[in-house]
Amino acid sequence: MRTSLQKKTRIYMAVGFSLLAVILVAFVISLTHLYVYDPNSTNAAAKLLPPSSDHLFGTDNLGRDVFARCMEASKYTLLVSFCGVFIAFVLGTLLGMPAGYFGGITDKFIMLISNSVMCFPGILLALVAVAVFGPSLFNVVWALGLVFAPTFARVYRTGVIGLSSKEYILHAKVLKVNPMRIMLLHIFPNLVPQLLPAVVIGLANMTLFESGMSYLGLGVQPPHASYGKMLADAQSYMTMAPWLIVFPALLLVIYVLGLYFLSEAARLSFGGERR
Amino acid sequence: MNIAEIRNLSMSIYSGKGVPALILDDLNFHIREGEILGLIGNSGSGKSMTAMTIAGLLPESAQVTSGSIEIDGKDVLKLSAGERRKLLGEEIGMIFQDPMTALDPLETVGKNLDEILRIRNIPKEERKSRIISMLETVGFIEPERIYRSYPHQISGGQRQRVLIAGAALLKPKLLIADEPTSSLDTVTTVSILKLLKDICIEMHMTILFISHDLSVVNNFCDRVMVMKDGKIIDSDNTEDILHNPKNAFTAELLTKAKLDPRSLGLEFSEVDPSGSPVLKVMDIATAYRDGFFGRQRAKNTIEGICFDLYPGEVMGLIGSSGCGKTTLAKTICGLLKPTGGNIDHCSGKVGVVFQDPVSCLNPMHTIRWHLNEPLVAAGIKLTKEEREKKILEAIKAVGLEEKHLSRYPGRLSGGQRQRAAIAMCLILEPSVIIADEPFSSLDASTAASILKLLSKINRERKTSILLISHNLRVVRTMCRRVLVMSRGHVVEEGMTEEVLKSPKASATKALIDAERQLS
Secondary structure (H helix, E strand, O other): OHHHHHHHHHHHHHHHHHHHHHHHHHHHHHHOOOOOOOOOOOOHHHOOOOOOOOOOOOEOOOOOEHHHHHHHHHHHHHHHHHHHHHHHHHHHHHHHHHHHHHOHHHHHHHHHHHHHHHOOOHHHHHHHHHHHHOOOHHHHHHHHHHHHHHHHHHHHHHHHHHHHOOHHHHHHHHOOOOHHHHHHHHHHHHHHHHHHHHHHHHHHHHHHHHHHHHHOOOOOOOOOOOHHHHHHHHHHHOOOOOHHHHHHHHHHHHHHHHHHHHHHHHHHHOOOOOO | OEEEEEEEEEEEEOOOOOOOEEEEEEEEEEEEOOOEEEEEEOOOOOHHHHHHHHHOOOOOOEEEEEEEEEEOOEEHHHOOHHHHHHHHHHOEEEEOOOOOOOOOOOOOHHHHHHHHHHOOOOOHHHHHHHHHHHHHHOOOOOHHHHHHOOHHHOOHHHHHHHHHHHHHOOOOOEEEEEOOOOOOOHHHHHHHHHHHHHHHHHOOOEEEEEEOOHHHOOOOOOEEEEEEOOEEEEEEEHHHHHHOOOOHHHHHHHHHHHOOHHHHOOOOOOOOOOOOOOEEEEEEEEOOEEOHHHOEEOOOOEEEEEEEEOOOOEEEEEOOOOOOHHHHHHHHOOOOOOOEEEEEOOOOOEEEEOOOOOOOOOOOOOHHHHHHHHHHHOOOOOOHHHHHHHHHHHHHHOOOOHHHHHOOHHHOOHHHHHHHHHHHHHOOOOOEEEEEOOOOOOOHHHHHHHHHHHHHHHHHHOOEEEEEEOOHHHHHHHOOEEEEEEOOEEEEEEEHHHHHHOOOOHHHHHHHHHHHHHO
16 A cells, blocks of 8 residues: 555656646747847846846846746757757667667677767766867757767667567567568567656756756857856856846756656656666 | 365456456355365466465455455454565465566575565574575475575576475465466476475475466365356366366366367378478577677587478477477577578478467557568568458458457457467468467467367468477377477487387486376
8 A cells, every 4th residue: 555655646746747847848938939028138227136026037147137048048958958869869779779689799889889988977078079069059969969879779778688589579580570670660669668768867867968068168158048057157146146046946956857757757657667 | 174264255456447347256265274275267267366365465456345365263354464464474375477587586596585584583594594494395406506596597497496495484374376387397397296295295284276277286186176257166176176077167178178189179181291391400500609799609509400391290399498499499480590400491481489479469569560560571562452351361360350450469368369470470371380389378278279270270271380399288189290309409209109109218208207197
């Protein structure tokens, strides 16, 4: 009985937080263009104003509306994390599936590459890539995609190896079905329950990475807003204007937490029960 | 004295908003102290659920709607969760069907067993000595070595012994054995049954033995109950059940278990041994790759195997587990590359039917997709109508209907899945079907119907069948010729009757001995 209660609470929390994250996303997408303040227009007369009915989240040191900037930051965060995960997912598929399916030398070679990428701290690798190729949104996206690809390759490889001994896959091999077809039509649909949580966790981690890079000035470039950059700028005004830190940080936490719970929900809904 | 009394027990499973399904329907029985009670029935008859209810291991969706279970005078259903957990282990021990998954693969056998005692606060030295002596009791000659081994280092039969040791460690009064021998070969089955019987007498245990196989209850159980659709429909002592059944269903189960060709209406195709064979296997050897980069080759798993298979012939391949039967099958159908020798398919196609009806179909695709896939793979170009016609033909040939085509494997029973797998083979019109233990995980009625289906295919299409099995009875009814394998070699071959009547190799003798003890 106790386990069932725990499971129910977990499901409620998962649903609650993912709803929160979804609402946040919806609000960002629908309101950016409708909101009265432009996120980049400065106003010398309205510097560091505390939250009020005029400026919901207050204003920053250049008189820009923090609410508008948060919305824009969310937009870029979404853009970077979705594109990055897409690149990582595609690369992971291309590497992990054949590694698991063919095994042997193919596997050893592919996993050698992916493990070498993995053994560097991810953020460092992304920073190096961006430092070399110059900070731009495009570079951030592909660098993050590259850094995250091995994680997906691993999920794929383990899944494919696990399924390879299943009799329906053996049967497909006996029928001499094209390996590409086996991988995409026979194996892939069976991996979805493992891949979906990995994708959502990937989105959450990517968001944190992007914020970290922007915080160091190598992510989204000014004048565009980004959570990391906003937090970095707000540091100097922390005592005078705490709202500059509190609101972006809070939104970031809710969004990432929501994604983590969403992945939990995805896992539970496919009947995964490992803990 | 009765150790357990089950009165008016009913249990339902609730799923979604639908009407709850009645799984157990007004069960009334008792288990006498010191006896071995057999519980027999087809899959889905509720025998495992009866055991789970007694042990208190029901899934959350299940609810006991009425009745009482008294064990040693206590009503189990009225106990709290904690008390029940204590009861399980100390009063009730359980052994499950699959010895592969019941042990933690990351811990040694000793550690696995140690946990049972550790949670009961028994000092370390005593735990070890008790485990070692129990391992000795279940028949290990070197208990110390087994104690240190990991589960993957010991065989299936040994693992089942370890599980029995684990269940007996706390000296429970009642041992529930849920299909403990279904995944073992005949020789091992006989030894495990003997062990259970010895333990039962030595430790004054009572055993509730669950099986779908009527043949194992002989010489083993004192009494047998037969279950059907959640009801106990027959109950008698073993002698009377086996030789003088009063219930029509029991009688039917018995005839099906005997696999008598005449009562099942089996008829096989004529064989012309002078014609050209459809499959020629010449001196093949196969090894599994091993070591870093897969360069080193392990010792050959099978070696020097030669035989011809003629059109319409059904040939048996027997041997105990681990003798290389499946490796040979995989080599013939091209899943493994032989390290030596030659396989000639003689321009015909080879189809395979595997053992496990659960994993033989892809859970994410419909049956129609499954039947279409071989056509796509073979590159046969057909119009949509022709394709549909072929698929319909194949599905009807195996006794399924059009409505099954749009279903997913999860919604079919074990027998239906095995039929669908056979349909997948048939659609390419193979000249040879390799059937790797197609019956071993099916109950007697389903196995008999699949056997009938295979004989029909053989008769009507003149398809040759290479039947791999450890069940001699099936081989005796189906096969004209038989190969006996042991340790990767063919040790005996010839006409089935001759080989089984006057066996020469010791492996054949062991198989026949084991079968004799079962029936």
